């Protein structure tokens with residue numbers, strides 16, 4: 119979490135909740151209401167720390183109606199999108215549809231897509247480009263599995279995934295990109311990469327962006343950590359210099375827990391007071 123001397127963030131922190139294949143369209147509305155109400159009751163400054171949710175596709179229309187109707191200060195996005203625009207792509211959802219539903223973001227290249235749907239870096243690039251065509255901010259997910267981590271080649275492996283996308287984009291676009299480092303071995307397992315692991319990779323990603331696209335792109339790109347983030351470990355992760363936010367799975371299904379994660383600054387104060 120890079121901060122300026124006046125205490126302002128130089129990149130707005132992003133707390134993102136990926137609901138994965140949980141919460142039907144009714145449950146999703148309730149969860150979102152509870153999450154936002156909890157944050158509003160705590161006077162959360164949504165302009166200072168951005169909050170976004172990633173519901174299943176079938177929830178998005180309801181989420182849009184709720185957010186627009188109640189003027190909720192929360193962003194939302196698709197968990198995936200098609201690399202194609204329209205036509206004979208059964209089961210796909212296009213960036214155009216997400217844009218029409220008011221989405222701000224689209225997750226791309228999540229490890230569950232890479233593993234369960236055999237999506238490689240070429241697909242991730244095509245999806246990032248599709249998102250950009252529709253003014254959606256892609257959140258490119260990258261990271262290594264346990265085998266790669268044990269072999270000690272995790273940095274090179276993850277940077278290959280990053281380069282496969284950023285090398286095909288211009289510097290101005292990369293400056294707006296969000297990249298989420300999610301070590302696969304820490305997703306949904308309760309295993310959390312240490313804050314130093316998150317910093318090691320986020321720093322390496324930022325330097326890779328700088329080497330490819332220069333200082334402005336490196337200063338602008340927001341880098342997230344994801345993998346078993348909870349209220350009780352978010353502060354240590356967010357304290358790291360190159361970590362600008364977190365991508366939360368399981369804990370985003372609990373409104374109080376996710377709200378507490380979004381209010382990570384409170385935990386920083388508490389930790390420092392100990």
Ligand SMILES: O=C[C@H](O)COP(=O)(O)O
Pocket residue numbers: 136228300304305306307344345346347365366367368369
């Ligand atoms: O997209 C979120 C990540 O896969 C992390 O999931 P998790 O917080 O349940 O480990």
